Amino acid sequence: KAGVTQTPRYLIKTRGQQVTLSCSPISGHRSVSWYQQTPGQGLQFLFEYFSETQRNKGNFPGRFSGRQFSNSRSEMNVSTLELGDSALYLCASSLGTPANEKLFFGSGTQLSVL
Amino acid sequence: GNSVTQMEGPVTLSEEAFLTINCTYTATGYPSLFWYVQYPGEGLQLLLKATKADDKGSNKGFEATYRKETTSFHLEKGSVQVSDSAVYFCALIDFSGGYNKLIFGAGTRLAVHP
Numbered sequence: 250k251a252g253v254t255q256t257p258r259y260l261i262k263t264r265g266q267q268v269t270l271s272c273s274p275i276s277g278h279r280s281v282s283w284y285q286q287t288p289g290q291g292l293q294f295l296f297e298y299f300s301e302t303q304r305n306k307g308n309f310p311g312r313f314s315g316r317q318f319s320n321s322r323s324e325m326n327v328s329t330l331e332l333g334d335s336a337l338y339l340c341a342s343s344l345g346t347p348a349n350e351k352l353f354f355g356s357g358t359q360l361s362v363l
Numbered sequence: 364g365n366s367v368t369q370m371e372g373p374v375t376l377s378e379e380a381f382l383t384i385n386c387t388y389t390a391t392g393y394p395s396l397f398w399y400v401q402y403p404g405e406g407l408q409l410l411l412k413a414t415k416a417d418d419k420g421s422n423k424g425f426e427a428t429y430r431k432e433t434t435s436f437h438l439e440k441g442s443v444q445v446s447d448s449a450v451y452f453c454a455l456i457d458f459s460g461g462y463n464k465l466i467f468g469a470g471t472r473l474a475v476h477p
Protein backbone atom coordinates (compact mmCIF):
# COMPACT_ATOMS: atom_id res chain seq x y z
CA LYS A 250 0.00 0.00 0.00
CA ALA A 251 1.49 3.32 -1.03
CA GLY A 252 2.11 5.86 1.73
CA VAL A 253 1.26 9.53 1.84
CA THR A 254 2.83 11.33 -1.11
CA GLN A 255 3.71 14.99 -1.03
CA THR A 256 4.90 16.99 -4.01
CA PRO A 257 7.12 18.75 -4.66
CA ARG A 258 9.79 17.69 -2.19
CA TYR A 259 11.57 21.03 -2.32
CA LEU A 260 10.43 24.46 -3.41
CA ILE A 261 12.14 27.83 -3.60
CA LYS A 262 10.06 30.98 -3.96
CA THR A 263 10.52 34.69 -3.47
CA ARG A 264 8.58 37.04 -1.23
CA GLY A 265 5.20 38.03 -2.59
CA GLN A 266 4.76 34.94 -4.73
CA GLN A 267 2.19 32.26 -4.11
CA VAL A 268 2.71 28.53 -3.86
CA THR A 269 0.61 25.35 -4.06
CA LEU A 270 1.59 22.13 -2.33
CA SER A 271 0.01 18.78 -3.05
CA CYS A 272 -0.77 15.77 -0.90
CA SER A 273 -2.05 12.36 -1.96
CA PRO A 274 -3.32 10.36 1.01
CA ILE A 275 -3.23 6.63 1.52
CA SER A 276 -5.87 4.89 -0.53
CA GLY A 277 -9.13 4.76 1.40
CA HIS A 278 -8.24 7.58 3.75
CA ARG A 279 -10.71 10.45 3.68
CA SER A 280 -9.05 12.84 6.11
CA VAL A 281 -6.07 15.00 5.25
CA SER A 282 -4.48 17.41 7.68
CA TRP A 283 -1.62 19.84 7.24
CA TYR A 284 1.11 20.92 9.65
CA GLN A 285 3.86 23.52 9.47
CA GLN A 286 7.22 22.63 11.02
CA THR A 287 9.79 25.33 11.79
CA PRO A 288 12.80 25.35 14.13
CA GLY A 289 11.32 28.21 16.13
CA GLN A 290 7.65 27.28 16.39
CA GLY A 291 7.87 23.52 16.08
CA LEU A 292 4.93 21.64 14.60
CA GLN A 293 1.74 23.62 14.24
CA PHE A 294 -1.63 22.52 12.93
CA LEU A 295 -2.86 24.33 9.84
CA PHE A 296 -6.15 22.66 8.89
CA GLU A 297 -7.89 19.37 8.32
CA TYR A 298 -10.20 18.25 5.52
CA PHE A 299 -12.62 15.38 5.43
CA SER A 300 -14.73 14.52 2.40
CA GLU A 301 -13.92 17.85 0.73
CA THR A 302 -14.95 19.89 3.79
CA GLN A 303 -12.68 21.77 6.15
CA ARG A 304 -13.44 20.40 9.61
CA ASN A 305 -10.81 22.12 11.67
CA LYS A 306 -8.50 25.10 11.33
CA GLY A 307 -5.46 26.31 13.21
CA ASN A 308 -4.37 29.85 14.00
CA PHE A 309 -2.85 30.89 10.71
CA PRO A 310 -3.64 33.97 8.61
CA GLY A 311 -6.00 33.81 5.66
CA ARG A 312 -3.03 33.65 3.28
CA PHE A 313 -2.97 29.96 4.10
CA SER A 314 -5.77 28.02 2.47
CA GLY A 315 -6.49 24.53 1.33
CA ARG A 316 -8.92 22.31 -0.41
CA GLN A 317 -9.68 18.65 -0.87
CA PHE A 318 -10.86 16.93 -4.01
CA SER A 319 -13.35 14.12 -4.42
CA ASN A 320 -10.51 11.58 -4.61
CA SER A 321 -9.29 12.86 -1.18
CA ARG A 322 -6.16 14.45 -2.62
CA SER A 323 -5.51 17.80 -1.01
CA GLU A 324 -3.75 20.99 -1.93
CA MET A 325 -2.50 23.75 0.28
CA ASN A 326 -1.97 27.27 -1.00
CA VAL A 327 0.01 30.10 0.50
CA SER A 328 -0.40 33.51 -1.10
CA THR A 329 1.82 36.59 -0.77
CA LEU A 330 4.70 34.61 0.66
CA GLU A 331 6.71 36.01 3.55
CA LEU A 332 10.19 35.03 4.71
CA GLY A 333 8.63 33.50 7.82
CA ASP A 334 6.69 31.02 5.72
CA SER A 335 9.90 29.08 5.11
CA ALA A 336 9.20 25.73 6.69
CA LEU A 337 8.66 22.03 6.21
CA TYR A 338 5.00 21.46 5.41
CA LEU A 339 3.74 18.04 6.43
CA CYS A 340 0.57 16.36 5.32
CA ALA A 341 -1.04 13.53 7.24
CA SER A 342 -3.85 11.22 6.25
CA SER A 343 -6.21 9.03 8.21
CA LEU A 344 -9.53 7.25 7.87
CA GLY A 345 -11.17 10.27 9.48
CA THR A 346 -13.27 8.51 12.09
CA PRO A 347 -13.19 10.15 15.51
CA ALA A 348 -11.13 9.32 18.55
CA ASN A 349 -7.53 8.20 18.80
CA GLU A 350 -6.85 8.05 15.12
CA LYS A 351 -3.49 7.04 13.80
CA LEU A 352 -2.14 9.65 11.41
CA PHE A 353 0.20 8.70 8.59
CA PHE A 354 2.59 11.47 7.61
CA GLY A 355 4.23 12.21 4.30
CA SER A 356 7.89 13.21 3.99
CA GLY A 357 6.92 16.85 3.59
CA THR A 358 7.57 19.73 1.25
CA GLN A 359 10.49 21.94 2.22
CA LEU A 360 9.58 25.51 1.26
CA SER A 361 12.25 28.20 1.19
CA VAL A 362 11.18 31.81 0.73
CA LEU A 363 13.95 34.17 -0.39
CA GLY B 364 -5.46 25.82 26.11
CA ASN B 365 -4.00 22.37 25.72
CA SER B 366 -0.24 22.09 25.49
CA VAL B 367 2.67 19.66 25.62
CA THR B 368 6.05 20.28 27.22
CA GLN B 369 9.00 17.98 26.67
CA MET B 370 12.59 18.09 27.76
CA GLU B 371 15.00 20.06 25.64
CA GLY B 372 17.65 18.27 23.72
CA PRO B 373 19.89 17.21 22.42
CA VAL B 374 20.17 14.05 24.41
CA THR B 375 23.44 12.27 23.72
CA LEU B 376 23.88 8.66 24.80
CA SER B 377 26.19 5.76 24.22
CA GLU B 378 24.81 2.62 22.64
CA GLU B 379 23.01 0.34 25.14
CA ALA B 380 22.38 3.20 27.58
CA PHE B 381 18.98 3.79 29.19
CA LEU B 382 16.82 6.49 27.67
CA THR B 383 14.24 8.72 29.28
CA ILE B 384 12.61 11.68 27.53
CA ASN B 385 10.24 13.59 29.77
CA CYS B 386 6.86 14.81 28.55
CA THR B 387 4.12 16.57 30.48
CA TYR B 388 0.84 17.90 29.21
CA THR B 389 -1.91 20.34 30.02
CA ALA B 390 -5.40 19.45 28.91
CA THR B 391 -8.92 20.30 29.94
CA GLY B 392 -10.30 16.87 29.23
CA TYR B 393 -8.87 13.40 28.81
CA PRO B 394 -6.69 13.48 25.74
CA SER B 395 -5.02 10.59 23.98
CA LEU B 396 -1.24 10.78 24.09
CA PHE B 397 1.32 9.89 21.45
CA TRP B 398 5.01 9.67 20.76
CA TYR B 399 6.09 10.32 17.18
CA VAL B 400 9.60 9.90 15.77
CA GLN B 401 11.17 11.80 12.89
CA TYR B 402 14.27 10.43 11.18
CA PRO B 403 16.44 12.79 9.13
CA GLY B 404 14.76 13.89 5.91
CA GLU B 405 11.53 12.09 6.67
CA GLY B 406 8.06 12.79 7.98
CA LEU B 407 6.74 11.68 11.34
CA GLN B 408 6.03 8.09 12.28
CA LEU B 409 3.82 7.05 15.15
CA LEU B 410 5.97 5.27 17.73
CA LEU B 411 3.36 4.49 20.38
CA LYS B 412 0.16 5.78 21.91
CA ALA B 413 -2.02 5.54 25.02
CA THR B 414 -5.67 6.44 25.14
CA LYS B 415 -6.53 6.49 28.85
CA ALA B 416 -4.99 6.79 32.29
CA ASP B 417 -2.55 4.01 33.28
CA ASP B 418 -2.39 2.70 29.72
CA LYS B 419 1.12 1.73 28.63
CA GLY B 420 2.05 2.17 24.99
CA SER B 421 4.97 0.16 23.67
CA ASN B 422 6.75 -0.43 20.37
CA LYS B 423 10.27 -1.39 19.25
CA GLY B 424 11.48 -1.51 22.86
CA PHE B 425 10.12 1.96 23.68
CA GLU B 426 7.51 2.39 26.39
CA ALA B 427 5.46 5.21 27.86
CA THR B 428 2.76 5.16 30.55
CA TYR B 429 -0.14 7.61 30.68
CA ARG B 430 0.03 9.12 34.18
CA LYS B 431 -3.03 11.23 34.86
CA GLU B 432 -1.98 12.17 38.40
CA THR B 433 1.26 13.73 37.19
CA THR B 434 -0.03 14.61 33.67
CA SER B 435 2.99 12.90 32.20
CA PHE B 436 3.85 10.51 29.39
CA HIS B 437 7.60 9.92 29.63
CA LEU B 438 9.30 7.89 26.91
CA GLU B 439 11.74 5.15 27.99
CA LYS B 440 13.93 2.55 26.39
CA GLY B 441 16.17 0.16 28.22
CA SER B 442 18.98 -0.07 25.69
CA VAL B 443 19.27 2.41 22.83
CA GLN B 444 20.88 1.72 19.47
CA VAL B 445 22.59 4.01 17.00
CA SER B 446 19.58 3.55 14.73
CA ASP B 447 17.37 5.22 17.37
CA SER B 448 19.02 8.57 16.62
CA ALA B 449 16.16 10.84 15.61
CA VAL B 450 13.89 13.59 16.88
CA TYR B 451 11.11 12.47 19.21
CA PHE B 452 7.84 14.37 19.59
CA CYS B 453 5.30 13.99 22.35
CA ALA B 454 1.77 14.91 21.27
CA LEU B 455 -1.84 14.89 22.36
CA ILE B 456 -5.06 14.80 20.43
CA ASP B 457 -7.21 17.83 21.00
CA PHE B 458 -10.82 16.97 20.23
CA SER B 459 -12.17 20.43 20.97
CA GLY B 460 -13.73 21.74 17.78
CA GLY B 461 -12.88 18.84 15.55
CA TYR B 462 -10.90 15.75 14.84
CA ASN B 463 -7.28 14.86 14.26
CA LYS B 464 -5.76 18.06 15.57
CA LEU B 465 -2.49 16.99 17.13
CA ILE B 466 -0.74 19.31 19.54
CA PHE B 467 2.99 18.64 19.59
CA GLY B 468 5.79 19.31 21.99
CA ALA B 469 8.91 21.04 20.71
CA GLY B 470 10.72 17.78 20.03
CA THR B 471 13.81 16.21 21.59
CA ARG B 472 16.77 15.28 19.44
CA LEU B 473 18.46 12.02 20.42
CA ALA B 474 21.96 11.17 19.29
CA VAL B 475 23.29 7.69 20.05
CA HIS B 476 27.00 7.01 19.62
CA PRO B 477 28.65 3.60 19.21
